Amino acid sequence: MKAAEADLLILPDCGNADDDHWQTRWERKLSTARRVVQDDWACPDMSAWVERIVEAVGEAExxxxxxxxxxGIAAMVHAAPNLDPAKLAAGFLVAPVDVEDGRIPETVDPALAPLSRDPLPFPSMLVASRSDPACSFETADDLGHAWGSFVIDAGDVGHLDSDSGHGPWPEGSLTFARFLSSIRRA
Incomplete structure (x- = not known):
């Protein structure tokens, strides 16, 4: 599959992705990419975030x-049971947050926990860091395998955001391109 053949739905973390974040850069670069905009980036409400994801998938052509x-991964996991599997091609999941161990900000809806460990209804790749303050590698690896994701160990690279120096993130772009090329649609 090529990026131009898919609706690339960008699901940012709490606080949204700033101008230097890899998601924002990819959104500007990839013509079929669009951000799923949430009403409140600072205080994520699980049901509202899920509703927006369901709407965006429903609008996808x-x-x-x-x-x-x-x-954004947590909201996607909560949305998955409400999505039409026929519309879903893949998920590129980067730096999950451990919503079950108290690492989420107080402003985040506690309904984001627990996360389902049911397999996702689409192929996925999960990129995780060994030094992510939001999630231990062991937890990310466990979640990824439960979801049926191919897990990539990115090493000691923080939360894989602009604060950790991953604005352009060329390695991520190459990894995403290889992953996308492996996706076959019926």
Whole structure:
């Protein structure tokens, strides 16, 4: 699959992705990418975030590929049972947040926990860091395998955001391109 053949839905973390974040850069670069905009980036409400994801998938005209980061992954996991599997092609999941161990900000809806460990209804790749303050590698690895994701160990690279120096993130772009090329649609 090529990026131009999919609706690339960008699901940012709490606080949204700033101008230097890899998600924002990819959104500007990839013509079929669009951000799923939430009403409140600072105080994520699980049901509102899920509703927006369900709406965005419903509006998609091509197979959907998620580009999810942080709490965007959690919202996507909660939305998955409400999505039409026929519309879903893949998920590229980066730096999940451990919503079950108290690492989420107080402003985040506690309904984001627990996360389902049911397999996702689409192929996915999860990129995790060994030094992410939002989630231990062991937890990310466990979640990824439960979801049926191919897990990539990114090493000691923080939360894989602009604060950790991953604005352009060329390695991520190459990894995403290889992953997308492996997706076959019926």
């Amino acid at each position: 091509r197979p959907v590929v998620f580009l999810a980061h942080g709490l």
